[in-house]
Amino acid sequence: MSRVALVTGGMGGLGEAVCIKLAALGYKVVTTHSPGNTKAADWLQSMNNMGYGFKGYPCDVSDFDSCKACVEQVAKDVGPVDVLVNNAGITRDMTFKKMTKADWDAVISTKLD
Numbered sequence: 668m669s670r671v672a673l674v675t676g677g678m679g680g681l682g683e684a685v686c687i688k689l690a691a692l693g694y695k696v697v698t699t700h701s702p703g704n705t706k707a708a709d710w711l712q713s714m715n716n717m718g719y720g721f722k723g724y725p726c727d728v729s730d731f732d733s734c735k736a737c738v739e740q741v742a743k744d745v746g747p748v749d750v751l752v753n754n755a756g757i758t759r760d761m762t763f764k765k766m767t768k769a770d771w772d773a774v775i776s777t778k779l780d
């Protein structure tokens with residue numbers, strides 16, 4: 668049976684490449700998108716038209732409860748996650764002295780929490 672790989676933010680630039688590589692290695696690939704992402708269904712459709720068989724789930728990676736609900740749903744639908752690629756992230760690129768506390772919190776909570 669194929670092992671399950673979960674790639675957060677897999678519909679972004681690097682994430683998509685990671686999803687494709689993991690599929691080529693034989694993983695069943697599941698990815699996440701932000702709950703408000705209106706292009707997620709189109710991305711899944713176009714990838715699956717190419718035969719990848721990806722599954723996508725809404726998840727705000729900066730929110731514990733959202734992550735917990737997502738992982739529970741993935742486990743129910745696809746099986747337990749064997750590999751996690753913690754790829755989702757945002758940038759607020761600027762010099763540190765120009766960065767607000769809100770920018771800092773947004774980057775850290777998305778990348779780490």
Ligand SMILES: NC(=O)c1ccc[n+]([C@@H]2O[C@H](COP(=O)([O-])OP(=O)(O)OC[C@H]3O[C@@H](n4cnc5c(N)ncnc54)[C@H](OP(=O)(O)O)[C@@H]3O)[C@@H](O)[C@H]2O)c1
Nearest residue numbers: 676678679680681682700701704726727728729754755756
């Ligand atoms: N590209 C680079 O040169 C570079 C260099 C160093 C590190 N990185 C890091 O590598 C990762 C991927 O980079 P990328 O260039 O591929 O970025 P990207 O195209 O902007 O993709 C980032 C992904 O993260 C998802 N995401 C952001 N906030 C989220 C949230 N709160 N909940 C769920 N998903 C969220 C986005 O999903 P939605 O679109 O659905 O929101 C998007 O698919 C990022 O963590 C980035 O910081 C990139």
